[in-house]
Amino acid sequence: MSEDAPHGGPPPPSVVRRMTGRGREEPHRTATxxxxxxxxxxxxxxxxxxxxxxxxxxxxxxxxxxxxxxxxxxxxxxxxxxxxxxxxxxxxxxxxxxxxxxxxxxxxxxxxxxxxxxxxxxxxxxxxxxxxxxxxxxxxxxxxxxxxxxxxxxxxxxxxxxxxxxxxxxxxxxxxxxxxxxxxxxxxxxxxxxxxxxxxERNWQTAWHPHHIAERYGLFTIIVLGETVSAATVAVQSALEESEELGELLPMAAGGLLLIFAAFWIYFAVPIHQHLASNRQSFLWGYGHYFVFASAAAIGAGIEVAVEQAVGKAHVSTFAAAGAVTVPGALFMFLVWLFHSRHYKRGPAQQLVLPVSALAILACTFAGGSAVLLTGLVASATVGTGVWLSTRNPRPAEA
Incomplete structure (x- = not known):
């Protein structure tokens, strides 16, 4: 064992190192x-x-x-x-x-x-x-x-x-x-x-690492979706403590969970680091994720509103409560396609899956109290359709 690592662990960090670019080809670069x-x-x-x-x-x-x-x-x-x-x-x-x-x-x-x-x-x-x-x-x-x-x-x-x-x-x-x-x-x-x-960066591109950046964005997506799960869970739990309307709350909980699971699946279906070759691709992709992240986080807020409306705590109509879920859900589907996954879609059928799904989720707004469950089912069908199309036209990744 070395003096720097007396217990066999990694050596302690240096106090100060020279801060130079790490390199885009650095192997095994992962989040710290x-x-x-x-x-x-x-x-x-x-x-x-x-x-x-x-x-x-x-x-x-x-x-x-x-x-x-x-x-x-x-x-x-x-x-x-x-x-x-x-x-x-x-x-x-x-x-x-x-x-x-x-x-x-x-x-x-x-x-x-x-x-x-x-x-x-x-x-x-x-x-x-x-x-x-x-x-x-x-x-x-x-x-x-x-x-x-x-x-x-x-x-x-x-x-x-x-x-x-x-x-x-x-x-x-x-x-x-x-x-x-x-x-x-x-x-x-x-x-x-x-x-x-x-x-x-007009004359010099900083040495950001494509795989590392893709992983970092993926991790933040997980954080946002995780917060959405937490918010929806707390909303359902609070509603159950004040109401016995299980017939309304359980379908909402199921629909919200299906929507979140589908959002996770769809986002991580493509090896996006292969697309991030230079600033030309990365700037639009990176900036576009503001809308992706914001819509993903808003899904959880929308589920909370729908639950509160179902138990009489929200002062909005059933249509407005349904829209609080379907609008960010549809936006997430479309924006993930626009900024993220369309670079790996092959043919019109695969390209149309997410845009059509976004329209179908918006249409769920008119389903009243069943909107959240129906939205989750549409999102699940989206994943299933993507998987089926990918088996017909194999490639490194798809959803």
Missing amino acids: PLELFFDLCFVVAVAVAGRELVHALAEGHAAHGVPGYLMVFFAIWLAWLNFTWFASAYDTDDVLYRVVTLIQITGVLILSAGIPRAFDHSDFSVVWFGYLVMRLALVSQWLRAAHSTRGAERRTALTYAAGVSLCQVGWLGVLFLPDRAKPWVFLVMACAELAVPLFA
Whole structure:
């Protein structure tokens, strides 16, 4: 046994390593325990955002709740996105890197605490401060990368540091401008945030790892779907404690579970890392996942609303409660096809499975109290159809 690993385990991390790109061809690149811990802390933020969406929809305030949810979820997703792509390219896993990442996690938790105020009162002060903590840590990482590199790679790191800093200043608009201007500030700043990587990497592409990135997105999908399962389970449990309407609740629980299982199956049916050859493919795929993640998380909120409506706790119609499930469910099916799985579909039959399924799920909205169960059955049929078509036209993966 070595002195570095007296008990046979891995050696302790170095205090500081030179922060250079890890390489896209690095073998056996997988998510680290620190990245998994980072993702786990986002469960809190996703859960809080979903809970606020449930309250808004259950009270019939969809016009306020949906835009608020999309804005808050963008903040959650962007924080995760910034860390994920940087870590894929420059994770040194030394002591300094770990400490700075833990600081970023602290910012995530502060952001989570501020979501209710942002959602209910358009008060983004706590969210902004949480972002400040995360951004200071992230900028320090980019500056560290710039210090360790030269030439075009160094300019790219410095551009990232400057762009992220300027955007953080720009978000001050949501603190000081009138409420009616905040949606426009959000749109402008969201575009600015998404433009930073496009501008920074115009001459040098950071060394993110395709398989690692695909795994990281897959893990976040699991987190979002897991939170959806948790939210739906708690909703059914709470309803059972206050009502004996098993005839309505059990079909809803079954339908919701089938929908979530199908969503998992469909997303992980393709080896998407083979598609991520360069920034040209990865930017559209990576940015499009904002809508994929948001719709997946909203499914759980929708199931909660449907359950509350069934036991008389939600002040919305049966049609509206059904739509709270079918709309995000249909969006998830279509968006997964659009951004993710269509790259591996062969022929018109396979290409049409998910778009047609999305339309069929939307049609389930008119099924009244049976909408959730019917939606789950349609989603299950989608998986079955995909598997059957893949056996007729074999390929590495399909659903």
